[in-house]
Structures are given as structure tokens and as C-alpha cells.
Amino acid sequence: MRRVGVGTTGGLLAxxxxxxxxxxxxxxxxxxxxxxxxxxxxxCGEKNESQExxxxxxxxxxxxxxxxxxxxxxxxxxxxxxxxYVVKGKVSSNQSQMxxxxxAVHICTYADAACYALxxxxxxxxxxxxxxxxxxxxxxxxxxxxxxxxxxxxxRPLAIKAPQLYVDQK
Numbered sequence: 001m002r003r004v005g006v007g008t009t010g011g012l013l014a015x016x017x018x019x020x021x022x023x024x025x026x027x028x029x030x031x032x033x034x035x036x037x038x039x040x041x042x043x044c045g046e047k048n049e050s051q052e053x054x055x056x057x058x059x060x061x062x063x064x065x066x067x068x069x070x071x072x073x074x075x076x077x078x079x080x081x082x083x084x085y086v087v088k089g090k091v092s093s094n095q096s097q098m099x100x101x102x103x104a105v106h107i108c109t110y111a112d113a114a115c116y117a118l119x120x121x122x123x124x125x126x127x128x129x130x131x132x133x134x135x136x137x138x139x140x141x142x143x144x145x146x147x148x149x150x151x152x153x154x155x156r157p158l159a160i161k162a163p164q165l166y167v168d169q170k
Contacts, residue, residue, distance in 0.1 A: 062155070063090050071157050072137060074165070075150040081162035088140045091153055094131045097124045139166050 044053035062068055066089050074082040100121055108115030122128055134148030
């Protein structure tokens with residue numbers, strides 16, 4: 001959430017007065033209350049930030065720990081647990097890619113700087129089009145697993161009767 005700057009607030013206040021009639025004490029009090037509320041907002045990273053900001057930072061830190069161990073429980077379409085994997089690192093979307101998904105394509109035969117259109121860029125593997133739906137992750141021994149169904153990920157094993165689907169053979 002961002003705060004409205006002084007110039008914008010003044011413009012909004014002036015517009016409010018024009019729309020509601022000059023000297024309207026109700027709109028002035030409303031604007032003052034709105035400004036007071038905006039001024040009380042604490043942005044992420046600032047002193048006294050919200051618990052939501054704290055939670056988002058904790059999630060970011062965990063998701064970016066390459067040595068983090070988690071448990072991914074696979075579910076059937078009826079909601080039953082099929083089994084689980086012990087995972088090292090982050091669960092990722094198959095739709096993610098490292099480069100932009102769009103690129104500027106020159107569409108004219110002459111050298112006109114304004115003659116570009118936005119086109120689909122090739123994916124990380126050099127092909128075009130979306131990847132298959134689902135997620136992928138790596139087990140503790142580095143085995144890549146791809147899944148396109150429902151799942152649940154936890155930081156600790158759950159007390160669920162579900163078989164471990166892959167056991168590290170090392």
C-alpha cells in the first residue's frame with residue numbers, strides 16, 4: 001500500500017470541495033479522517049510494520065533457502081492423501097520461466113523505431129507456448145518430481161497415514 005503524496009492529497013481535497021460544494025464541513029472532516037488513516041499506515045520495512053509484512057518476509061526467507069526441507073503431500077481429486085515426498089528447496093510452478101514471456105518484435109521492413117509489437121518470447125527450453133500445468137520440486141537427493149494435481153506443503157511432517165513415495169537411496 002502506498003501513501004498519497006501531499007500534492008495529490010491537496011488535489012483530492014480541492015476536487016472534493018468542488019464536487020460537494022465549497023465550505024462543506026462534512027467533506028472536510030471526511031477528508032481529514034481519510035488523511036489521518038492514510039498517515040497511520042505503516043509500510044513493510046518501516047518501524048512498527050504489520051504482522052502481514054513480518055509473515056511475508058518469513059515466507060520469502062523460507063522459500064529462498066535452498067537447503068530448506070519440506071514435505072509435499074499429494075492429494076487425489078477426491079481429497080484423499082496419496083503419499084508424500086521429502087523435498088529440499090522450493091516448490092515451483094511449471095509455468096515459471098527465467099526470462100520474460102514477451103519480447104519486442106520488429107514488424108516493419110524499414111527502420112522505424114515505432115515499428116515494434118509485443119510478441120511471445122521462447123521459453124527457457126527454446127520452444128514456444130505454455131508449459132504443462134502443475135508444479136515441480138526436488139527431493140533431498142536431487143530427484144526432480146513434477147505433479148499436476150492438488151498438493152499440500154508443510155515445514156514439518158503431518159500426522160497423516162500416507163506412504164512416503166520416494167526414499168533417498170544413499
